[in-house]
Amino acid sequence: xxxxxxxxxxxxxxxxxxxxxxxxxxxxxxxxxxxxxxxxxxxxxxxxxxxxxxxxxxxxxxxxxxxxxxxxxxxxxxxxxxxxxxxxxxxxxxxxxxxxxxxxxxxxxxxxxxxxxxxxxxxxxxxxxxxxxxxxxxxxxxxxxxxxxxxxxxxxxxxxxxxxxxxxxxxxxxxxxxxxxxxxxxxxxxxxxxxxxxxxxxxxxxxxxxxxxxxxxxxxxxxxxxxxxxxxxxxxxxxxxxxxxxxxxxxxxxxxxxxxxxxxxxxxxxxxxxxxxxxxxxxxxxxxxxxxxxxxxxxxxxxxxxxxxxxxxxxxxxxxxxxxxxxxxxxxxxxxxxxxxxxxxxxxxxxxxxxxxxxxxxxxxxxxxxxxxxxxxxxxxxxxxxxxxxxxxxxxxxxxxxxxxxxxxxxxxxxxxxxxxxxxxxxxxxxxxxxxxxxx
Amino acid sequence: xxxxxxxxxxxxxxxxxxxxxxxxxxxxxxxxxxxxxxxxxxxxxxxxxxxxxxxxxxxxxxxxxxxxxxxxxxxxxxxxxxxxxxxxxxxxxxxxxxxxxxxxxxxxxxxxxxxxxxxxxxxxxxxxxxxxxxxxxxxxxxxxxxxxxxxxxxxxxxxxxxxxxxxxxxxxxxxxxxxxxxxxxxxxxxxxxxxxxxxxxxxxxxxxxxxxxxxxxxxxxxxxxxxxxxxxxxxxxxxxxxxxxxxxxxxxxxxxxxxxxxxxxxxxxxxxxxxxxxxxxxxxxxxxxxxxxxxxxxxxxxxxxxxxxxxxxxxxxxxxxxxxxxxxxxxxxxxxxxxxxxxxxxxxxxxxxxxxxxxxxxxxxxxxxxxxxxxxxxxxxxxxxxxxxxxxxxxxxxxxxxxxxxxxxxxxxxxxxxxxxxxxxxxxxxxxxxxxxxxx
Ligand SMILES: Cc1ncc(COP(=O)(O)O)c(C=O)c1O
Ligand SMILES: Cc1ncc(COP(=O)(O)O)c(C=O)c1O
Numbered sequence: 001x002x003x004x005x006x007x008x009x010x011x012x013x014x015x016x017x018x019x020x021x022x023x024x025x026x027x028x029x030x031x032x033x034x035x036x037x038x039x040x041x042x043x044x045x046x047x048x049x050x051x052x053x054x055x056x057x058x059x060x061x062x063x064x065x066x067x068x069x070x071x072x073x074x075x076x077x078x079x080x081x082x083x084x085x086x087x088x089x090x091x092x093x094x095x096x097x098x099x100x101x102x103x104x105x106x107x108x109x110x111x112x113x114x115x116x117x118x119x120x121x122x123x124x125x126x127x128x129x130x131x132x133x134x135x136x137x138x139x140x141x142x143x144x145x146x147x148x149x150x151x152x153x154x155x156x157x158x159x160x161x162x163x164x165x166x167x168x169x170x171x172x173x174x175x176x177x178x179x180x181x182x183x184x185x186x187x188x189x190x191x192x193x194x195x196x197x198x199x200x201x202x203x204x205x206x207x208x209x210x211x212x213x214x215x216x217x218x219x220x221x222x223x224x225x226x227x228x229x230x231x232x233x234x235x236x237x238x239x240x241x242x243x244x245x246x247x248x249x250x251x252x253x254x255x256x257x258x259x260x261x262x263x264x265x266x267x268x269x270x271x272x273x274x275x276x277x278x279x280x281x282x283x284x285x286x287x288x289x290x291x292x293x294x295x296x297x298x299x300x301x302x303x304x305x306x307x308x309x310x311x312x313x314x315x316x317x318x319x320x321x322x323x324x325x326x327x328x329x330x331x332x333x334x335x336x337x338x339x340x341x342x343x344x345x346x347x348x349x350x351x352x353x354x355x356x357x358x359x360x361x362x363x364x365x366x367x368x369x370x371x372x373x374x375x376x377x378x379x380x381x382x383x384x385x386x387x388x389x390x391x392x393x394x395x396x397x398x399x400x401x402x403x404x405x406x407x408x409x410x411x412x413x414x415x416x417x418x419x420x421x422x423x424x425x426x427x428x429x430x431x432x433x434x435x436x437x438x439x440x
Numbered sequence: 441x442x443x444x445x446x447x448x449x450x451x452x453x454x455x456x457x458x459x460x461x462x463x464x465x466x467x468x469x470x471x472x473x474x475x476x477x478x479x480x481x482x483x484x485x486x487x488x489x490x491x492x493x494x495x496x497x498x499x500x501x502x503x504x505x506x507x508x509x510x511x512x513x514x515x516x517x518x519x520x521x522x523x524x525x526x527x528x529x530x531x532x533x534x535x536x537x538x539x540x541x542x543x544x545x546x547x548x549x550x551x552x553x554x555x556x557x558x559x560x561x562x563x564x565x566x567x568x569x570x571x572x573x574x575x576x577x578x579x580x581x582x583x584x585x586x587x588x589x590x591x592x593x594x595x596x597x598x599x600x601x602x603x604x605x606x607x608x609x610x611x612x613x614x615x616x617x618x619x620x621x622x623x624x625x626x627x628x629x630x631x632x633x634x635x636x637x638x639x640x641x642x643x644x645x646x647x648x649x650x651x652x653x654x655x656x657x658x659x660x661x662x663x664x665x666x667x668x669x670x671x672x673x674x675x676x677x678x679x680x681x682x683x684x685x686x687x688x689x690x691x692x693x694x695x696x697x698x699x700x701x702x703x704x705x706x707x708x709x710x711x712x713x714x715x716x717x718x719x720x721x722x723x724x725x726x727x728x729x730x731x732x733x734x735x736x737x738x739x740x741x742x743x744x745x746x747x748x749x750x751x752x753x754x755x756x757x758x759x760x761x762x763x764x765x766x767x768x769x770x771x772x773x774x775x776x777x778x779x780x781x782x783x784x785x786x787x788x789x790x791x792x793x794x795x796x797x798x799x800x801x802x803x804x805x806x807x808x809x810x811x812x813x814x815x816x817x818x819x820x821x822x823x824x825x826x827x828x829x830x831x832x833x834x835x836x837x838x839x840x841x842x843x844x845x846x847x848x849x850x851x852x853x854x855x856x857x858x859x860x861x862x863x864x865x866x867x868x869x870x871x872x873x874x875x876x877x878x879x880x
Contacts, residue, residue: 016713017687018661021627023571023593029720056520061512064520068508072501080496080504080700116556116704119727127592131463145727152567152724153463187461221458247457260520262731264556273456280469284592285725287559287585290733291702 024132028151047401049388050369052197052344054257058316059309064260067299075295083291085283087114087267091294094301095267099253101307102229103239106246107269113278114289118227118254118266122149124281125223125250125268129187130155135179137189137220139167141347141376141385143197146190146225155187157378166193166203169210176218188221188250194229194237195343198376198387202341205238212245227254227266230310232342233318247271255297257344258310263293317344323395324388324402331406337388344391347373349384350409353416356386359408368404464572468591487841489828490809492637492784494697498756499749504700507739515735523731525723527554527707531734534741535707539693541747542669543679546686547709553718554729558667558694558706562589564721565663565690568714569627570595575619577629577660579607581787581816581825583637586630586665595627597818606633606643609650616658628661628690634669634677635783638816638827642781645678652685667694667706670750672782673758687711695737697784698750703733757784763835764828764842771846777828784831787813789824790849793856796826799848808844 042048071079086092092109099107115121122145130136132154138147140159147157158179161171172189179186189211193203203211215222224241242251254266270278282289300306324346325339337348350356357372371389373382388405390398482488511519526532532549539547555561562585570576572594578587580599587597598619601611612629619626629651633643643651655662664681682691694706710718722729740746764786765779777788790796797812811829813822828845830838 016711017659018711018714021569021661022717023567023569023574025571026568026717029568029717029724031720053522057517059520061516065512072505076501077497078702080499080702082493082696082701116726116730120725123725127463128466128469129461129463131465134463145723149724152721219457221461256522260732261522261727262518262520264726264728264730264732271456271458274458277462277466277469280471281592283585284469284589285560285563286556286704287701288704290556290704290730292700292704292733292736293730296732 025152025154028154030148046364046367046369047393047397047404048369049390049393049398049401049405050371051392052389053392054261054313054344055316055392056260056262058313059260063300063304063309064296066303067296070299070303071292071295079292079295081291083288083294085113085279085288087112087289088291088294088298091265091298091301092267094298095253097301098230098258099240099251099269102226102237102253103243104251104269105243111269111272111275113268113270113275113282114294115266115268115282116286116289117256117261117264118225118252118268119145119149120264120285121252121266121268122146122223122225123152124278124285125188125252126150126153126155127285128274128277128281129221131185133185135184135186137172137175137186138378139191139196139199139201141198141373141382142190142378143192143225144371144375147376147378150190151378156184157190159377159379159381160189162199162201164201166196166201166207167191167211169207169214172211172214176214176220186218186220188223189215190223190225191241192225192228193241194226195231195340195345197228197343198345198371198373199347200338200340200343200345201347202237203241208238208241208244212241212248216245216248222249223252224249225252227252227257228343230258231314231317231344233314233321234341237342242269250274258313259297259300259306263297264290265293265297314342317342317391320390320393320395320398321346323398324390327399327402331402332409344389346388346390348386348388350386352384354409354412355383357383359412362412363405363408366404366408368401368408370405465592465594468594470588486804486807486809487833487837487844488809489830489833489838489841489845490811491832492829493832494701494753494784495756495832496700496702498753499700503740503744503749504736506743507736510739510743511732511735519732519735521731523728523734525553525719525728527552527729528731528734528738531705531738531741532707534738535693537741538670538698539680539691539709542666542677542693543683544691544709545683551709551712551715553708553710553715553722554734555706555708555722556726556729557696557701557704558665558692558708559585559589560704560725561692561706561708562586562663562665563592564718564725565628565708566590566593566595567725568717568721569661571625573625575624575626577612577615577626578818579631579636579639579641581638581813581822582630582818583632583665584811584815587816587818590630591818596624597630599817599819599821600629602639602641604641606636606641606647607631607651609647609654612651612654616654616660626658626660628663629655630663630665631681632665632668633681634666635671635780635785637668637783638785638811638813639787640778640780640783640785641787642677643681648678648681648684652681652688656685656688662689663692664689665692667692667697668783670698671754671757671784673754673761674781677782682709690714698753699737699740699746703737704730705733705737754782757782757831760830760833760835760838761786763838764830767839767842771842772849784829786828786830788826788828790826791853792824794849794852795823797823799852802852803845803848806844806848808841808848810845 092112130153251269371387373385532552570593682689691709811827813825
């Protein structure tokens with residue numbers, strides 16, 4: 001007789017003959033909520049406010065074609081060959097110019113390592129630093145892909161509170177003190193200081209100084225992840241934290257958002273000793289990053305007015321940000337959200353009685369998708385928030401999407417009201433209703 | 441006062457403020473001997489028989505250009521965008537045709553995952569399966585890049601003896617029994633069954649059956665790494681081990697050697713449950729493999745007579761293999777080496793009194809480079825062997841290189857003779873012989 005109720009462990013063992021062979025870390029490798037959404041939201045009738053795909057259609061293809069032609073005629077054999085683990089010197093020279101726009105002017109091409117997108121850099125840094133049980137500090141909320149990667153090395157992500165100016169220094173100090181009292185090893189502070197994914201918040205210059213000061217005092221490395229810094233809509237972001245400290249910051253950049261993610265070219269700027277280890281980690285992971293793609297990016301940067309192209313992208317995303325903001329004002333005025341100064345995302349704060357994760361299937365039925373806030377927390381929070389992305393859909397689609405979303409939310413609220421009318425009063429009477437916390 | 445004799449640990453700490461922050465696994469991440477050689481041997485006057493660079497000059501650039509043009513005109517926006525973690529379906533369909541040439545005809549495109557070269561696949565499989573202290577079985581000798589990657593997850597590589605037909609089944613059984621008696625966890629058997637890097641040996645069909653039989657009985661997964669299978673010179677390699685067993689083999693392929701390594705496109709064919717985890721591992725590591733490069737490869741495979749191009753490569757490498765073999769016969773007839781039936785490498789067996797690692801600096805001075813055998817063993821063996829690669833240099837350069845190598849070796853032997861005749865006795869008596877400094 002089959003026993004009733006086979007646990008997931010047992011089920012896995014039955015389906016997978018290699019179930020007992022996996023490493024302990026593999027248990028922490030789970031499908032992200034964003035990933036599951038990619039499939040659902042890819043049907044054309046669904047307005048997806050869920051993904052983080054840049055609007056590459058705004059890039060004139062001729063720019064890539066011309067970069068490719070020069071590459072083939074001038075560096076063909078080299079572009080088709082293996083390269084060094086650090087990346088080709090020519091792209092690293094050009095990256096200095098890109099980073100200068102973020103305020104980093106003291107870097108050397110020698111201290112840059114190119115990677116397969118900045119996700120790869122996150123993975124390599126995690127591999128170099130994280131032992132099981134180590135702690136990574138991160139904003140609350142924080143980038144889902146980074147949380148997943150840190151966890152895949154069996155580290156714990158501990159969130160630090162933020163306010164409208166970014167990480168809260170007092171919360172940071174208190175968290176460090178608490179964790180150290182518990183005997184935990186804090187390996188680094190991971191921060192997306194510019195136009196954060198997902199919160200859209202940018203850390204002020206004063207805060208950057210304060211956070212840096214704390215990390216120096218406590219000897220905590222900073223991992224500054226900056227894919228969105230140049231995509232500002234109103235005014236430039238403050239200079240990168242790395243521009244204020246060369247020894248205590250690992251800085252990550254990417255061509256995914258200012259050029260194209262299909263090329264998978266990102267980079268790390270790191271202190272010497274760490275840079276050396278990163279090169280070894282690249283070699284161990286992929287031998288060398290694609291010379292082909294590095295040359296395409298290099299020739300693109302050499303030949304095109306790439307700053308003008310970034311200005312182009314800014315215009316596209318600014319218009320979409322505005323469409324999103326206006327639609328939210330019109331359709332969901334009872335809630336709060338961030339009006340992003342740059343980047344790809346708006347962070348919407350719902351009321352405590354709404355659960356963005358539970359509501360998602362209904363939303364998809366109504367042909368709109370978003371990312372539940374839970375994806376961006378390692379500690380189970382985020383049920384009353386959602387990330388809305390405005391990078392890919394047109395302004396019209398954004399308006400349609402937000403209107404549909406409002407329908408879903410209002411439908412849910414009506415349902416709750418009916419429900420309250422009968423059974424829920426009891427709950428309010430017992431004082432369990434919490435007011436919605438402010439995000440900004 | 442500075443203390444005399446600062447240990448490497450202490451030195452590291454002084455130079456690197458983050459020395460105490462690294463993960464335990466980072467200690468195992470060391471520069472490979474092959475890597476150090478890349479720098480030395482890249483001067484044009486040095487004949488390098490050291491690297492593993494394919495001769496991409498044999499690829500008509502027009503084939504890449506035309507694939508690129510079709511990609512941009514038909515899939516431009518998609519090629520510049522993020523893709524799925526598993527890789528684009530179109531390339532996975534084409535990969536079925538490539539694998540069919542290796543005897544794998546029962547695969548589904550659903551069970552393929554594309555990666556950033558097959559090195560990336562090695563890294564992902566290692567990450568999924570290897571806990572610290574686990575064992576990977578491998579041929580003796582085995583691919584340096586795989587050994588390094590397995591070690592970077594703190595696993596131990598245990599070599600199994602080979603003969604002219606590949607892995608020795610008795611040695612395999614005995615090694616498994618011994619390790620299990622010691623309580624060790626064997627996670628998989630890593631094999632380069634076709635035109636092995638570095639030994640050049642190909643496992644016979646009978647051996648494939650025997651090895652598979654043992655691994656099935658002992659419940660040991662096989663990781664079959666096959667970048668060279670289609671580059672045979674005389675007769676095709678036997679069908680892939682994967683063609684004999686779909687459930688117990690993870691199969692790795694690569695476009696690096698049959699097309700171009702600069703594109704960094706490789707792939708894994710894995711049993712369902714493992715494939716699922718591999719996709720998550722890709723996402724955690726790089727979000728998605730480059731759609732740009734996957735489309736270039738797809739259009740190349742669709743438009744070109746790619747089998748004819750492989751035939752072209754075979755011709756180039758066959759001629760070089762012959763040049764190497766003839767030069768060895770002429771200049772170093774006193775030693776033994778494999779005459780490769782395919783692939784990129786010859787494995788030269790020196791006499792016991794010669795140390796290939798110690799001899800390398802002298803060889804480089806005499807303008808020839810090779811890879812010492814020690815690179816291909818995790819257990820310190822390989823001092824009396826060397827890997828000679830014939831893939832990149834022209835036949836003329838190969839002849840020059842082998843002539844120079846013979847000079848170095850014969851010079852070394854003469855020195856040893858003199859040494860033996862006159863001084864060695866004394867030194868042996870006092871025991872003061874210092875080995876020359878190691879190149880690493
Ligand atoms: C904050 C952040 N970091 C890193 C990445 C990874 O980007 P890529 O690997 O394409 O450079 C993303 C992508 O969305 C991101 O939002
Ligand atoms: C046996 C073997 N496996 C894997 C690789 C990695 O190749 P790639 O990552 O370029 O596919 C190599 C490269 O030399 C190799 O010889």
